Amino acid sequence: MTTIAVLGAGQAGSTFARVAIAAGYDIVIANSRGPQTLKDLVAQLGPRARAATAADAAAEGDFAFAAFRYAPHDSLPVEELAGKVVLDNNNYMIWRDGNHPEVDSGLKTVHELRQEQLPTSKVAKAFSHIQFHPRFQIRVPSDALPALIRLARPAGAPDRTALVVSSDHPDAVGLVTGLYDELGFDAVDNSPLSESWRSAPGTPMWRHIVDGQSREELIRNLQRAARHTPAG
Ligand SMILES: NC(=O)c1ccc[n+]([C@@H]2O[C@H](COP(=O)([O-])OP(=O)(O)OC[C@H]3O[C@@H](n4cnc5c(N)ncnc54)[C@H](OP(=O)(O)O)[C@@H]3O)[C@@H](O)[C@H]2O)c1
Secondary structure (H helix, E strand, O other), rough: OOEEEEEEHHHHHHHHHHHHHHHOOOEEEEEEOHHHHHHHHHHHOOOOOOOHHHHHHHHHEEEEEOOOOOOOOOOOOOOOOOOOEEEEEEOOOHHHHOOOOOHHHOOHHHHHHHHHHHHOEEEEEEEEOOOOOOOOOOOOOHOOHHHHHHHOOOOOOOOOOEEEEEEOHHHHHHHHHHHHHHHOOOOOOOOOOHHHHHHOOOOOHHHHHOOOOOOHHHHHHHHOEEEEEEEE
């Protein structure tokens, strides 16, 4: 049985937890305020979920899904995540997070900064361009589902879409590729983390965030990205 530490219990973390449980994973979920604030969510998620502090969740997880924004002075469970793959689904949103000069200058991507925060973990940018909420314009009833559920298709389906992964660690890319496949998506490897600006908000691939893109379209859109700052 594989346990995923879900760090962040907002829109992204809670939706990911629901989808991962449906795929057969156990979940230990955490937010910044403490497990006592997650009782209702855990009751909704059912017996395969429990709440913990971020450190306890990180210690219990075989790997982690980090669903919270980057901040330079975050205190993260570095020791508990040592040696583990950490999926980083953050996007660099200046309006929300403020400016980070290293990212704005193009020196580093926000995911390299996360890797620096977790130097003994294997950080992978993943699940960053799939929406964890309903489609803003509801055209058919399934549009009310989060895109992570709405766009999922079995392997080989003609309308299967693809998600990007970037990491400095090949085994992290392998883990994410397998997880994408299990959850209904093809994968495109856009490694290393220094290349992850190609899937940042505002890039060509980002225009397809609502209804997804095929593997071939995603590869083409990543190649078409031009680097101008900010480059998350
Ligand atoms: N929502 C989407 O559709 C979507 C799509 C792609 C990517 N993303 C990315 O996913 C991340 C989360 O977005 P969201 O929409 O889920 O935000 P959100 O609803 O505001 O949730 C953020 C969650 O992170 C928790 N948190 C903050 N710092 C933490 C820490 N150090 N350790 C553990 N938990 C922490 C918060 O806990 P408290 O409430 O206790 O402070 C909250 O549960 C963002 O980086 C966003 O760019 C979101």
